[in-house]
Amino acid sequence: MSPNPVTDLGTYLKEQRQQAQLSLRQVADRAGISNPYLSQIERGLKRPSAEILQAIAKGLAISAEQIYVHAGILEAAPDGEVVIDTRQVIKNDPRLTDKQRKALIDVYDSYVGD
Template identity: 55%
Template sequence: MAAFNVGDLGNLGAYLREQRRTAQLSLRQLAEAAGVSNPYLSQIERGLRKPSAEVLQQVAKALRISAETLYVRAGILDEKERDDLETRAVILADPSISERQKQVLLQIYDAFRKENAAEAAAAAEAAETEEPS
């Protein structure tokens, strides 16, 4: 997982404020919907508090946005991890395929990811050992 940086608090707060305003919710309304106190939510928006993953999940649900997006904004999760989780969620939520098909599809997905990671690592290693001309 990505390390948490203090600068992430301001980015997260500004993003939450923007999402709240887009949803046309007051700070008090969002705090109530998310089950957190109004002062606590205000501190998060101002970049003074680092919310837990659970609080971010509650806020995301109240805003009807992806919790993973907030995790990335907070520096808890990196973009690649979010993309992986979202892909898995879409596969698992698809009602048109069976549970067995979902599991097979996830296995294929994992195999492709491992293969691509191995190829990227090999290419990076080759580039490091290559002598400049």
């Protein structure tokens, strides 16, 4: 989590917009949201949904993931490391039967202590 995701987000969005030399209304139009709402978001008055953030990303022509990080929705990847949930990976492995998945997870759990 960012120390202060809402202020961080708004500041970041405003910076991106200014760098792109776009007005608040231009970005709002391109994003398909109301310009007063974008203004409120930039000033940290409102906390937008991920869907709105996706739309803003489109309006600013930047990746949604970048914005999510500032919004506290995603952790920034530390040095490209992705923390992967082993249990989940086993569950989703198409090469295993349901029984095998369960068995493997039971073994895993016995090791990990869950």
